[in-house]
Amino acid sequence: MGHHIITEIENEKFEFTKRSRTIVGAIFVIGLILSIIGVVQLKGDNGAESHDTDATEQHDAEEHALNSETPASFASLQHGEEGTHEAPEHDAHAAEEHAADADHGDAGHGGGSWLTRLWSNILMNSYYFMLFAIAALFFIAVNYAANAGWATLVKRVAEAITSYLPVAFLTIVVVIALGHGELYHWIHYFKEGYAAGDPGYDKIMESKAWFLNNGWFFAGVPIIMIIWILFRTKLRNLSLKEDENGGTDYFRKSIRFSAGFIVFFAFSFSILSWLVMMSLDAHWFSTIYSVYNFAIAFVTGLTVICLFTLYLKSKGYMSAVSDEVVHDLGKFMFAFSIFWAYIFIAQYLLIWYANLPEEVIYYQMRTSDTFRPLFRTNIIMSFFLPFLILMMRNAKRNPKVLMLAGVIILVGHWIDLYLMVMPATVGDSASIGLLEIGMTMTFAGFFIYWVLNNLSKKALYPMNHPYLLESVNHDVGV
């Protein structure tokens, strides 16, 4: 019976055993091998195709125009009113661009090339795992700011997940610095420097130039992430010092830093999601896009915290974490799955209703024959399955069911991000192959290794946290 009030607990220390290290390392290595095989395969296919079509310039240009479905459809929408001249003009443009790209030794931003697909995968996974880290930091900050004590026991798990933030910073900066040519077609557009009246001049792009420019992109994204890392370091140091010295000073300071972080996070995360993800479809925009990204971040972040906690519990650690705390984490997963669905339908429904060409193209691309199955799977896995599975109280208190729901949520939102990136970059030639699976395994292996390694360095409970015992005795009633 749960009415015995616990007044002290023993601290625990997680040991990252050699066996676990080997298993997690194996995921990483296998993922890396699969990715390389995938790349080689794609490169082979790609090379064969271009060899066949190399015969005439004309042919190649057509091929390129076909491959670059995405910019083409944008352009046709854009220049729709210009009428019949559009198509040949675009072909010519594509050919010209292709020639220019060849000069630079660059495959261009057209879909279908193996390099584009590789960078798309790296971007997608960098962003996906970055979301876990930043959501975990947000979770810590929210608990401080709301003066909430129930999650104190799992705070170290969340902190360990935030330790991935510097790695996420590196991977995203690498994508931005090296892969931007393959991913962001607006960068190519602005490189050309069209004047008003030029054939390629694009009114929509020009109107976005004050924000969608190299300054915001190449400086803004790293600066935002560095500030996140600084906040993370500060909160972590306060937490560790609290362990050493005790007292409530560190707690009060943490509240102040958390409140500051939440305000900064609201603005900066929006900007980052626009720059990194929404600008993949540079013509398109959605005002709720950053909230949508936040919904993904928070639900996946909570799921990851929950899964790590369950893993530790299954290994015999974290015995002080009662079913009540796990139950509340499950409730959070359940609630934010619904929140995600709410934001998803809020974005989808308005665009679907209004049916404006420049808006509806986003979902047109995502419900094409290539992506329609995934589009439906996404909704089912991110909302319907977690909703139905986690609805029952017993499900949230059963580690196995909770783990199953967690994995479903994570896969669902992986597809979610896949649908945000791939239709915009790779286009209709996209598929989930060795590269996609391998790259995700690589990132997942690295992420798990990094987090568990960080977790093994410090004690599992913040012993001097004023709300520790509240969390230990946390009770949600019968």
Add this chain to the structure above:
Amino acid sequence: MLDKKLILGVYDDGDKLLNAVIKLRKKGVEIMDCFTPFPVHNLDRAMGIKRTNLTVGAFLCGMTGFLSGLLLQFYMMTSHLNTFKSWPMIIGGKPMDYSMVPSMVPVTFELSILFTAFGIGILFFIRAKMIHGKIAQILDPRQTDDRMLLAIEPDGLGSVSRSEVDSIMNAEGAIEIRERNMDGSSDH
């Protein structure tokens, strides 16, 4: 009924009440109910209260709302049920078939919420016998102010003697122990 009297323990502190409940339950005494002006943590578990089935009711109410929302819209706005009579509802120029299902999401969602909220509220009032117009049976007026009440039915004592119960309740700091008629007809 005359010899059946509720035993009431009056407390001024939630922890004392909780400890008394724990001790009494350990002896095998069944607690009828506790009355507290604010929630006392762990008290429900200590009293051995069973989990409510209200959630099942909530789910059924929600399903009713969900289905009636869908039915309502299919009935009124499409030709699927052969009920569509007069005036086509143009939604974004979409055809009147299953492709307009997204437009049904808000209404279905709202009706699910509405039915659940009202349904669970009404079910709760019925289950707790709080029907409008019924005169409240207050065991002790102080339970509505700042005192906590521990009520034991005489049948719930089991093998424990009355004096033992009194001594346990007193040991945990009861302000007063008194008896009260079950039906509330005359105060002791």
